[in-house]
Amino acid sequence: MKILVSGATGYIGSHTVAELINAGFKVVAVDNLTNSSLESLKRVEKLFKCKIPFYRLDIRNKSALKKVFDKHSIEAVIHFAGLKSVNESILKPVEYYNNNLGGTFSLIEVMKEFNCKIFLFSSSASVYGNPQSIPIKENVPLSGSNPYSRSKIMIEQYLQDVFNTSDNYCLGILRYFNPIGAHKSGLIGEDPNDIPNNLIPFVSQVAIGKIKKLYIFGGDYETPDGTGIRDYIHVVDLAIGHIKALQVIMKKPQVLIANLGTGKGHSVLDVVKAFEKTSGRKIPFTIVDRRQGDIAISYADCNHANKVLNWKAKYKLDEMCEDAWRWQTLNPKGYN
Ligand code: NAD
Ligand code: UDP
DSSP, X not given: OEEEEETTTSHHHHHHHHHHHHTTOEEEEEEOOSSOOTHHHHHHHHHHTOOOOEEEOOTTOHHHHHHHHHHSOOOEEEEOOSOOOHHHXXXXXXXXXXXXXXXXXXXXXXXXXXXXXXEEEEEEGGGGOXXXXXXXXXXXXXXXXXXXXXXXXXXXXXXXXXXXXXXXOEEEEEEEOEEEOOOTTSSSOOOOSSSOOXXXXXXXXXXXXXXXXXXXXXXXXXXXXSSOEEOEEEHHHXXXXXXXXXXXXXXXXXXXXXXXXXXXXXXXXHHHHHHHHHHOOOOOEEEEOOOTTOOSBOOBOOHHHHHHSOOOOOOOHHHHHHHHHHHHHHOTTTTO
């Protein structure tokens, strides 16, 4: 089966391409390389001794996309391409809505033209806003608190409307919690531009000595140690979740919505301790004010994904940190 992967050279995209190849799928990769490097795909090719057709294009460019669909018999699309920084989305809402909504519209429109009906979308736990109850189930009301999460909610609604036609779409909406870690090979991993926003890349760069210390955003949350709690999931578990979801949605027309997390919460200090243990390095930190827009606790109820996808995240926090550290030490300059 031939799958078009948008955002294929990005962090989650590249790991999913690896798992797709591993599972015997054929992949056609597209990305505009605004937040990634083609080297990630080259590493996947090296890992599996294969060639992956790649097209550098902006998915909003429908004529470029059509050429790819003309050339390859695409049977399904996994759509990762998008802008993902919450803070940046507040500063650049015009760009975020245009890219995230426009990219999705363009993909679905071209798919419609080519009668391709199987589509998997990267949503996010941020669609839950500040949840009323924990662990978070899929059926609670959604509430985006910034342009990024609102763009995800709008796309989810659009997909639901696309499904509510007589066209028999097979759609999957996967709401990711906090993906971290890297491929066991140490060949692919997360390679943020500039200073990382997310906890694990920041901690990794402190451990390796690139950044002096970690600033922990808030020590006064109502959590056992006062720091924020999140559901960290290994990016390979997440990638495998996509394959399971693809196999389920293609069986019959539906909109499948599933949380992809571990169902376990870890505080910032838990992560710091785990990373210190793994790396054997001290992570100096200072506790500062809360980061605007952060919530105290977020972790998933994964029962639906466990049942419907026959999938369960298997890696624990220690292994996620080990893999992130291996990637960091083998690639101190990322893909460069
Ligand atoms: P990433 O930035 O590493 O990957 C996204 C890729 O999309 C990049 O390679 C970028 O160059 C590409 N891209 C962006 N706009 C494009 C466009 N218009 N045309 C073509 N390519 C384009 O991000 P990621 O962490 O791999 O995230 C993948 C998806 O998962 C995103 O949609 C993101 O919102 C979602 N998500 C990520 C997280 C996370 O913590 N990483 C959590 C929840 C959801
Ligand atoms: N965090 C932190 N310092 C950092 C980055 C993150 O204390 O430099 C905290 C953040 O407040 C949250 C957790 O780490 O409690 C995870 O943040 P991240 O940005 O990785 O993911 P988010 O859950 O915000 O999407």
